[in-house]
Amino acid sequence: MNKLIASIKEALRLAGIRDGMTLSFHHHLRNGDHVINMTVAALREMGIKDINLSASSLFQVHAPIIDAFEDETITSVESDYIGGDVGRAISMGRLKKKAVFRSHGHRPADIENGKMHIDIAIIAAPSSDASGNCTGKYGKSACGSLGYAMPDARCADRVIVVTDHLVSYPLPDFSIPETQVDYVVQVDSIGDPAGIVSSTTKITRDPVGLRIAAYAAQSILHSGLLKDGFSFQTGAGGASLAAAMYLKDIMLKQNIHGSFCMGGITGYLVDMLNAGCFEQLMDVQCFDLKAVESIRTNPRHREVSATHYAAPGPRGCIADHLDAVILGATEVDLNFNVNVHTDSQGVIMGGSGGHSDVAAGAKLAIIVAPLTRARLPLIVNRVNCISTPGSTVDLLVTQYGLAVNPSKTELKERLKAARLPVCSLEELKAKAEEMSGIPAPIFKGEKVVADVLYRDGGLMDQIHGVF
Amino acid sequence: MNKLIASIKEALRLAGIRDGMTLSFHHHLRNGDHVINMTVAALREMGIKDINLSASSLFQVHAPIIDAFEDETITSVESDYIGGDVGRAISMGRLKKKAVFRSHGHRPADIENGKMHIDIAIIAAPSSDASGNCTGKYGKSACGSLGYAMPDARCADRVIVVTDHLVSYPLPDFSIPETQVDYVVQVDSIGDPAGIVSSTTKITRDPVGLRIAAYAAQSILHSGLLKDGFSFQTGAGGASLAAAMYLKDIMLKQNIHGSFCMGGITGYLVDMLNAGCFEQLMDVQCFDLKAVESIRTNPRHREVSATHYAAPGPRGCIADHLDAVILGATEVDLNFNVNVHTDSQGVIMGGSGGHSDVAAGAKLAIIVAPLTRARLPLIVNRVNCISTPGSTVDLLVTQYGLAVNPSKTELKERLKAARLPVCSLEELKAKAEEMSGIPAPIFKGEKVVADVLYRDGGLMDQIHGVF
Numbered sequence: 033m034n035k036l037i038a039s040i041k042e043a044l045r046l047a048g049i050r051d052g053m054t055l056s057f058h059h060h061l062r063n064g065d066h067v068i069n070m071t072v073a074a075l076r077e078m079g080i081k082d083i084n085l086s087a088s089s090l091f092q093v094h095a096p097i098i099d100a101f102e103d104e105t106i107t108s109v110e111s112d113y114i115g116g117d118v119g120r121a122i123s124m125g126r127l128k129k130k131a132v133f134r135s136h137g138h139r140p141a142d143i144e145n146g147k148m149h150i151d152i153a154i155i156a157a158p159s160s161d162a163s164g165n166c167t168g169k170y171g172k173s174a175c176g177s178l179g180y181a182m183p184d185a186r187c188a189d190r191v192i193v194v195t196d197h198l199v200s201y202p203l204p205d206f207s208i209p210e211t212q213v214d215y216v217v218q219v220d221s222i223g224d225p226a227g228i229v230s231s232t233t234k235i236t237r238d239p240v241g242l243r244i245a246a247y248a249a250q251s252i253l254h255s256g257l258l259k260d261g262f263s264f265q266t267g268a269g270g271a272s273l274a275a276a277m278y279l280k281d282i283m284l285k286q287n288i289h290g291s292f293c294m295g296g297i298t299g300y301l302v303d304m305l306n307a308g309c310f311e312q313l314m315d316v317q318c319f320d321l322k323a324v325e326s327i328r329t330n331p332r333h334r335e336v337s338a339t340h341y342a343a344p345g346p347r348g349c350i351a352d353h354l355d356a357v358i359l360g361a362t363e364v365d366l367n368f369n370v371n372v373h374t375d376s377q378g379v380i381m382g383g384s385g386g387h388s389d390v391a392a393g394a395k396l397a398i399i400v401a402p403l404t405r406a407r408l409p410l411i412v413n414r415v416n417c418i419s420t421p422g423s424t425v426d427l428l429v430t431q432y433g434l435a436v437n438p439s440k441t442e443l444k445e446r447l448k449a450a451r452l453p454v455c456s457l458e459e460l461k462a463k464a465e466e467m468s469g470i471p472a473p474i475f476k477g478e479k480v481v482a483d484v485l486y487r488d489g490g491l492m493d494q495i496h497g498v499f
Numbered sequence: 500m501n502k503l504i505a506s507i508k509e510a511l512r513l514a515g516i517r518d519g520m521t522l523s524f525h526h527h528l529r530n531g532d533h534v535i536n537m538t539v540a541a542l543r544e545m546g547i548k549d550i551n552l553s554a555s556s557l558f559q560v561h562a563p564i565i566d567a568f569e570d571e572t573i574t575s576v577e578s579d580y581i582g583g584d585v586g587r588a589i590s591m592g593r594l595k596k597k598a599v600f601r602s603h604g605h606r607p608a609d610i611e612n613g614k615m616h617i618d619i620a621i622i623a624a625p626s627s628d629a630s631g632n633c634t635g636k637y638g639k640s641a642c643g644s645l646g647y648a649m650p651d652a653r654c655a656d657r658v659i660v661v662t663d664h665l666v667s668y669p670l671p672d673f674s675i676p677e678t679q680v681d682y683v684v685q686v687d688s689i690g691d692p693a694g695i696v697s698s699t700t701k702i703t704r705d706p707v708g709l710r711i712a713a714y715a716a717q718s719i720l721h722s723g724l725l726k727d728g729f730s731f732q733t734g735a736g737g738a739s740l741a742a743a744m745y746l747k748d749i750m751l752k753q754n755i756h757g758s759f760c761m762g763g764i765t766g767y768l769v770d771m772l773n774a775g776c777f778e779q780l781m782d783v784q785c786f787d788l789k790a791v792e793s794i795r796t797n798p799r800h801r802e803v804s805a806t807h808y809a810a811p812g813p814r815g816c817i818a819d820h821l822d823a824v825i826l827g828a829t830e831v832d833l834n835f836n837v838n839v840h841t842d843s844q845g846v847i848m849g850g851s852g853g854h855s856d857v858a859a860g861a862k863l864a865i866i867v868a869p870l871t872r873a874r875l876p877l878i879v880n881r882v883n884c885i886s887t888p889g890s891t892v893d894l895l896v897t898q899y900g901l902a903v904n905p906s907k908t909e910l911k912e913r914l915k916a917a918r919l920p921v922c923s924l925e926e927l928k929a930k931a932e933e934m935s936g937i938p939a940p941i942f943k944g945e946k947v948v949a950d951v952l953y954r955d956g957g958l959m960d961q962i963h964g965v966f
Contacts, residue, residue: 204779312671
C-alpha cells in the first residue's frame with residue numbers, strides 16, 4: 033500500500049475525478065494558499081468541466097481560478113467567505129451558476145449530515161507522513177489548527193493530502209488520521225508563509241478604533257457576564273484586538289478567571305491565556321505565528337474541528353456556550369441586521385465566516401464599527417445583504433455611541449447605569465448622515481449571483497450582480 | 500440545551516430505546532467496569548427485550564448480564580473478546596442467538612462502513628463536561644485512552660456518556676467531542692479502579708517464561724528488522740513484558756532508535772519511550788497507571804482510535820506498519836493456526852482482541868507460549884478454534900525451541916545462523932506429547948454458539964457448544 037502519488041493531477045485521476053464533481057478545500061493557508069490554484073490548474077490541464085468548488089474561504093490569492101470560471105472548469109462555488117477579485121468576478125456574473133454562501137458552522141453541518149456531498153477533498157497539510165497522518169502545526173508552511181479541514185476529511189468520498197513537508201511514519205501529533213486519507217502528494221510549496229500567518233497581531237493605534245474598543249470592553253464589563261467562567265471570542269481586526277487588550281486589563285485588575293476563548297486565535301488571546309485570564313483556547317484557525325507556536329506546545333490551547341466550533345444542531349457546539357463576542361460589519365440596518373458579504377457598491381467582498389454562528393450562539397453579540405467609512409454611513413435602512421439577522425445582534429458600538437437591540441432591555445439599563453453613551457440606531461444613523469450625507473442607492477443588477485443561506489439551512493438573502 | 504440526564508434509564512428512554520436494538524460499549528474499564536451492568540439492569544427494569552449487545556470486550560465482572568440472557572433482555576452478543584463466566588455461559592448455550600466474534604480492527608471497520616449499525620452507544624467516561632466532551636485521562640476512574648469508544652461515538656445514532664467525574668465546560672483535552680454526544684449521565688462510580696488498571700506491570704520471574712522471552716527478543720534481533728525506525732507491539736502478559744525487557748537492553752546497547760510502539764500500552768513500553776528506544780507510543784488502550792499518567796502528560800504518547808489502530812481497509816492502519824509483534828496462544832496447530840478463543844475444554848474464554856489484526860499487519864508475528872500448560876500440550880493437529888490463521892504467523896517460540904513458518908525461509912536461515920534452537924512444529928508437538936501425553940478429544944456439542952469472523956469479514960471458524 034503506497035499512498036504517495038507523484039502529482040496532484042495523478043492523485044485526482046486515481047480519485048476518479050469526473051465532470052460535475054464537488055471538490056473541497058480548507059482555508060487555513062489563507063492569502064498564502066497555493067493548493068487551490070495548483071489543483072484548479074491540474075483540472076484545466078485535464079479538461080475536466082463543471083466542477084463545484086467548495087472552499088471554506090477564498091481570498092485574493094485565488095484570483096487565478098477566475099479563468100476556470102470562464103472556461104467552465106468551475107461552474108459553481110460554495111463558500112463561507114469570498115474575498116478579493118474572486119468575489120468581484122462573481123458579482124460581475126462571470127461564474128455560470130449562482131454561488132452559495134454558508135457560515136463556518138453551517139458548512140460542516142451540511143457536510144456531516146450529507147446535504148453537501150464532497151466527492152474529493154484536498155487537504156493542504158503543512159506536515160504529513162506518507163500514509164496521510166497530517167497536521168498544520170509543523171513545517172515551513174505551518175498554519176496551526178486544521179479545524180476547517182476535519183469535516184471534509186471525515187466525510188469526503190476520496191481525500192488527497194498535499195504537503196510540502198513529508199515526515200517519517202507515524203506523525204504522532206496528527207490532526208487528521210491516515211484512516212481518512214487516500215493519497216498523499218508532495219509538492220515544493222503549499223503556500224507562501226507571508227500570506228498564511230501574520231508575523232505579529234497589530235492592535236489599532238487609530239483613536240476612533242481605540243474609543244470603539246474601549247466602549248466594547250466597558251459594555252462587556254457592565255453586561256453582567258464578566259465573571260469567573262467568562263468565555264469570549266474576538267476577531268483579528270485592529271479594533272477587536274484593542275477591545276481584547278482593554279478586557280485583559282479589566283480581567284487582571286479584577287482578578288477574573290475566564291473559561292475559554294474560541295475561534296480564530298491570535299497571539300493576543302495567547303497572551304490572555306498565559307496571563308491567566310482564560311483556562312483554555314479552542315482553536316479552529318490560527319491567525320499568527322504566536323498562535324501557531326502556542327497550539328504546538330500548550331496543551332491548554334486545543335485544536336477543534338469546524339463542526340465542534342460552530343455547527344448548529346441538537347448536540348450543540350462551542351459557539352452555543354459563548355458569553356461575549358466582538359464582530360465587525362460593513363453595514364448595519366435599522367433592524368440590527370448586519371452585512372459582511374458586500375461592499376459599499378454591493379460587490380461581494382467577504383462573507384459570514386463564523387459571524388452569524390457566534391452571533392446566534394453568544395449571550396452578548398457586539399458589533400463594532402466606525403460610524404462612517406470613506407464618507408459612507410455605517411447604518412442604512414436595509415443592508416444590501418443580510419449576513420447576520422438582527423435578532424441575534426445585541427449591541428452596536430460606534431465611536432459616537434452604543435445602540436442596544438430593543439429586545440435587550442436589561443442590557444440597555446445596565447449600560448445606561450454605567451454611563452455609557454447609549455442611544456438609538458436612528459440617532460446614530462442621523463449622526464452618520466449628518467457627517468457624510470445620504471449615499472446614492474447602489475446599482476443592483478437583475479441577476480442573482482449568490483444565495484446566502486442561514487445556518488439553519490434557510491435562504492436568508494440573495495446577492496444581485498452589479499452588471 | 501441541557502444534556503445532563505438524571506439516570507441511565509431516562510437517557511435510554513430519551514434515546515428511543517426499543518426492543519431489538521443494538522447497544523454498544525467499550526472495554527477500557529476492563530474488569531472494573533460498572534457501566535455495562537448498570538445499563539443492562541436498567542434495560543431489565545424497563546422490560547426491554549431482544550437487545551444485541553455489541554461490546555469491544557466482556558470480562559468476568561460482566562457475569563451479571565447472564566441473567567439478561569435468560570430473560571431474553573439480551574439475545575445476541577457481538578464482541579472481540581468474551582472472558583470469564585460470560586464466555587462460559589455462551590458455551591453452555593444460555594444465549595438465544597449465536598454470538599459473533601470480530602477482531603479489534605474488524606469491529607470499528609464494520610461500524611464505520613455501516614455493516615454493524617449501532618442504535619445507542621454508551622460511553623463510560625472517566626471525565627466529561629455536561630455537554631459530553633469527554634476523556635479517559637482524568638478522574639478517579641481514569642483509564643487513559645478511549646480509543647475503542649471512538650468509532651462507536653462517531654457512528655451510533657444516539658450516544659450516551661456515563662461519567663463519575665463531571666468537570667466544567669469545556670473539557671479541553673477531550674477524546675470524544677460534544678458534537679458526537681446526545682446525553683450525559685452522572686453516576687457515583689463507573690468502575691472499580693482496581694479492576695480498570697493494574698498498579699504495576701509485572702515481568703515474569705518464572706524461568707520458563709524468561710527463557711521464552713529471551714528467545715523471542717533474540718529472534719527479533721536476528722530477524723533483520725531491529726534497526727533504526729523499528730516498530731513493535733507486545734502484550735501485557737508476563738512473558739511478553741519480559742521479552743520487551745530483553746529487547747530494551749539490546750536496543751540501548753546497540754543504540755537502536757525505534758519508531759513507535761502501539762497497542763495496549765504498559766508502563767514498560769512507557770519506560771522504553773522515555774529511555775529513547777522509541778519515538779512515540781500509539782495507544783488504543785492503557786493497561787496500567789504508568790501508561791495513564793504518560794498519555795496524560797507526554798505528547799509523544801498519543802491516543803488513537805480503534806479504527807486507526809487496526810481497521811483493515813484500503814486506507815490502512817497503524818497495524819499495517821508494524822515490524823514485530825509478540826502474541827500469546829492457548830493452542831497452535833500444525834498449520835500455525837492459533838486459538839485464543841477457547842480453553843482446553845473448548846469453552847469460550849477470550850477472543851482475538853487485536854491478535855489477528857496485528858499478526859496480519861506485522862512483518863514478524865511471533866507467538867510465545869509454554870510447550871505445555873497444566874499437563875496439556877500447546878501444539879495440536881487442529882486448533883479447536885482458528886482465531887488467527889497460520890498464514891499470518893511467522894514464528895512460534897517455546898522454551899524448548901522455535902518453529903518457523905515454512906513460508907519464511909529467510910527468517911529460518913537467519914535464526915539458525917544465530918544458533919537459536921530452530922526446529923519443526925512436528926518436533927515440538929512430539930516433545931510436548933512426550934511430556935504430557937496425547938490429550939483426549941474435547942467434547943463438541945452439535946449446536947454452534949458463536950461465529951468467528953476474520954478481519955476481512957469472512958467466516959473463519961465456528962465455536963460449538965459444550966452441552
